[in-house]
Amino acid sequence: MSLYRATRVIPRATRLSLARGYASDLTPNTKFTPVTHPDTEAPQSTHDMISEHSHYLLNTYARPPILFEKGQGLKLTDSSGREYLDFSAGIAVLALGHSDPEVAKIMGEQASELSHVSNVYWNRWAGELAKSLVEGTRESGGLGLKAGEKGGAKVFFANSGTEANEGALKFARKVGKDRGGPTKTGLVCFSNAFHGRSMGALSVTPNPKYQDPFAPLIPNVKVGAYNDANEKVLNALIDQSTAGVILEPVQGEGGLATATPEFIQAVAKRAREVGAVLIYDEIQCGLFRTGDMWAHCAFPKDAYPDIVTMAKPLANGFPIGAIMVRDEVADAIGQGSHGTTFGGQPLAARLGAHVVGRLRDPAFRKHIQDVSQHLDTLVERLPKLFPDLIKDEKRGRGLIRGIAFKDESMPGQLVKLARERGVLLLTAGKDCVRLIPALTVTNAEADHAMAVIESCLSILQKENK
Secondary structure, X not given: OXXXXXXXXXOHHHHHHHHOOOOOOOOOOOOOOOOOOOOOOOOHHHHHHHHHHOOOOOXXXXXXXXXXXXXXXXXXXXXXXXXXXXXXXXXXXXXXOEOOHHHHHHHHHHHHHOOOOOOOOOOHHHHHHHHHHHHHHHHHOHHHOOOOOOOOEEEEEEOOHHHHHHHHHHHHHHHHHHHHOOOOOEEEEEOOOOOOOOHHHHHOOOOHHHHHHXXXXXXXXXXXXXXXXXXXXXXXXXXXXXXXXXXXXXXXXOOOOEOOHHHHHHHHHHHHHHOOEEEEEOOOOOOOOOOOOOHXXXXXXXXXXXXXXXXXXXXXXXXXXXXXXXXXXXXXXOOOOOOOOOOOOHHHHHHHHHHHHHHHOHHHHHHHHHHHHHHHHHHOOHHHHOOOOEOOOOEEEOOEEEEEEOOOOHHHXXXXXXXXXXXXXXXXXXXXXXXXXXXOOOHHHHHHHHHHHHHHHHHHHHHOO
16 A cells, blocks of 8 residues: 555544644654655666657756656556655646546547637637636626626636736737837836746746846836835836736745735736736636635735736646736737637637636635635644744745745755655745645645655754754
8 A cells, every 4th residue: 555545544633633723732743754755766667768758858847757647636646656645736737636537528528529720710618718717707806897797807818827928918018008108018027926938928037047048038127026015116116107017916936925915905006007007917826726716806906907817727737828808908909919829729718617617616615715724724833843944924825825944945855855755845936835736635635745744844853953
């Protein structure tokens, strides 16, 4: 029996203790200190395949020699037959987990009927998905859409998050020129942002590691400090030449910082004063990952955006992205303003319609809220157990949570230690480890992941004394 299977059933006393948030238990779990999943322990055939494929694949990723061959829910199985608990969801993509049977069924049905037709013609599913996104947003109170009205927003489909952001920046410039003439082209982004790697999206991703090899980037981009709500600073940053302002309500790659209400309201107020389009990148934090359909739903309504971009979980792993724009923006984007070959094709759109339909179900939303609260009790315990290692600050919310370290060398170490014990995690920014499981995660799976994390932190604590 694998480690993952053997440890999913947790004794009732332990489950009750976990459910109570470890109120009287400040002893870390050290059950999982032995290495059970060494990175190098793969069949020779796997090593041979990796060596062979390395001659043909462009080497842009640093990867351990692990080959995953199948998955189910939060479980992944490698070529050795070892099972891992995936607490990364394919980088926040697999909202419904690996190999969801309903997704697989619909994929087969649609592929046998019609997988692609060009945007020269209509197809049923692009419109159905757009309607579900707009009406779901209205239900949640997002984007400032009013109850009872028809429309209020429109959707353009792309193939990825980067493409969604690229399109949103184009839309902002088009609106900017319409409102303020040919010089209203400026873009504003914020520190630690990650919006993608194409030239436009990269230009508003102010990380020298990503930007410097590809400079010069697109002009007229200014960078502000995330969560700096100082009025004078924002007035200088966002001025009459600004066409668009882009930010993440909860930063993903940048370290799981969450926008404060004061900051996000001040940014929105200033953007509207100068007629700039406000773009919220919810590619990682949107579509119920925070518990709400959109992360911005938790903010005051005067902070709501003009555009929301989305991608990752939208079709549960099938490539798709989308830009949802308020009607005021949509009115400026006429025929020929933007286009795509694959965006909104029937297969991707039908999968998206199925995923969004399930995520909008009240019972599913209640599950997300319940397991998020449970995960909170486990994460909040870490600074108390490991005060020398872990910062006592909350990063993210819902099922996008961060563990912030005092030593920036440690997030990568924790990821490796956890992987060698059968749990897959991701780093975020310089000082953080991300917890972004599938939205189907159970309390028992959260318990297991955090038990392994505590065991790994115990190892790091001993090594750094």
